[in-house]
Amino acid sequence: MTSITIRRPDDWHLHLRDGDMLKGVLPYTAAHFARAIIMPNLVPPVVTAADASAYRDRIVAALPDGMRFQPLMTLYLTEGTDPDDVEQAHRSGLITAVKLYPAGATTNSHSGVRDMTKAMPVLERMAKIGLPLCVHGEVTTPDVDIFDREAVFIETVLDPLRKQLPELKVTMEHVTTREGVDYIMGSSANLAGSITTHHLIINRNDILVGGIRPHYYCLPVAKREHHRQALRKAATSGNAKFFLGTDSAPHVDPLKECACGCAGCFTSINTMSCLAHVFEEEGALDRLEAFASLNGPAWYGLPANEERITLVKHESAVSYPARIETGAGPVTVFDPKFTCYWDVA
Numbered sequence: 001m002t003s004i005t006i007r008r009p010d011d012w013h014l015h016l017r018d019g020d021m022l023k024g025v026l027p028y029t030a031a032h033f034a035r036a037i038i039m040p041n042l043v044p045p046v047v048t049a050a051d052a053s054a055y056r057d058r059i060v061a062a063l064p065d066g067m068r069f070q071p072l073m074t075l076y077l078t079e080g081t082d083p084d085d086v087e088q089a090h091r092s093g094l095i096t097a098v099k100l101y102p103a104g105a106t107t108n109s110h111s112g113v114r115d116m117t118k119a120m121p122v123l124e125r126m127a128k129i130g131l132p133l134c135v136h137g138e139v140t141t142p143d144v145d146i147f148d149r150e151a152v153f154i155e156t157v158l159d160p161l162r163k164q165l166p167e168l169k170v171t172m173e174h175v176t177t178r179e180g181v182d183y184i185m186g187s188s189a190n191l192a193g194s195i196t197t198h199h200l201i202i203n204r205n206d207i208l209v210g211g212i213r214p215h216y217y218c219l220p221v222a223k224r225e226h227h228r229q230a231l232r233k234a235a236t237s238g239n240a241k242f243f244l245g246t247d248s249a250p251h252v253d254p255l256k257e258c259a260c261g262c263a264g265c266f267t268s269i270n271t272m273s274c275l276a277h278v279f280e281e282e283g284a285l286d287r288l289e290a291f292a293s294l295n296g297p298a299w300y301g302l303p304a305n306e307e308r309i310t311l312v313k314h315e316s317a318v319s320y321p322a323r324i325e326t327g328a329g330p331v332t333v334f335d336p337k338f339t340c341y342w343d344v345a
């Protein structure tokens with residue numbers, strides 16, 4: 001038996017949803033993670049400080065007795081967001097970041113930003129007060145191929161924005177391409193990137209070969225193998241610009257297994273197990289702590305967790321349920337297609 005002990009990890013990109021789904025999925029995150037950045041793409045979205053405060057209360061209320069977990073709230077940037085409300089939410093310690101969804105890019109993003117110039121007053125304020133912007137980095141232009149949308153976003157939106165507002169701290173979330181990795185590595189200190197567990201494991205063949213696999217469909221969509229390899233290299237490098245954001249994004253099975261299925265993989269339950277496997281494969285178990293527990297807090301200016309968790313490699317396979325039951329309905333668990341031997345003790 002092998003084991004490693006690391007500081008308790010955090011999840012820097014997480015969808016908890018609301019109501020019965022929130023109650024169903026939150027315990028899996030809280031079991032392993034001390035904190036998570038909570039995505040604001042509810043229906044309706046979490047737009048104002050008042051919305052974020054009420055949502056935080058609902059998350060805390062949904063936490064089972066005896067579990068500890070700190071939700072780090074975000075505001076959903078719209079063209080009508082009030083810079084004063086954002087600043088106030090930041091100063092009171094309520095929010096950790098503001099989230100940019102280009103309108104139409106992903107799940108519940110229709111209230112997102114169409115015209116970046118309309119968001120400039122808020123972005124300028126954020127640059128001034130040191131509040132990070134988290135971005136879903138994909139263009140939505142219909143003539144751009146879905147596999148190119150991240151690379152085109154970097155070129156046409158992100159790079160110009162960072163030149164215009166060099167002081168703005170930006171997290172490029174769920175990076176899925178070699179272009180994304182290279183752009184982050186070649187940039188100044190105020191750009192970093194989160195990487196999901198599933199993008200280290202699947203490429204686009206897993207979605208499409210031998211039949212369509214809706215539970216591997218997420219956004220940004222998984223790309224070619226060489227992109228997955230670039231992500232693995234970045235995540236396991238120890239480079240402080242890369243950290244874990246699982247993007248665990250539960251949808252009930254009927255909404256995934258249908259003619260127009262939702263994007264998102266539910267990974268919070270087996271993320272640490274899968275990551276230990278991936279890092280071991282890459283000969284980088286000693287860098288798992290940097291990726292999952294150290295680089296994220298450093299980027300967001302927070303202390304690393306003092307508590308530790310131990311990951312144990314068992315002689316025999318560790319199993320996870322194929323799906324969990326929530327009050328909102330069944331949710332299929334991400335299947336890494338390899339046998340897991342690691343789990344959290």
Ligand SMILES: NC(=O)N[C@@H](CC(=O)O)C(=O)O
Nearest residue numbers: 015106107218219249263264
């Ligand atoms: N990642 C996904 O595929 N889906 C996310 C939205 C997002 O993070 O883009 C969701 O909210 O379902």
Ligand SMILES: [Zn+2]
Nearest residue numbers: 106136219220
């Ligand atoms: Zn996204």
Ligand SMILES: [Zn+2]
Nearest residue numbers: 015039247249
């Ligand atoms: Zn997400």
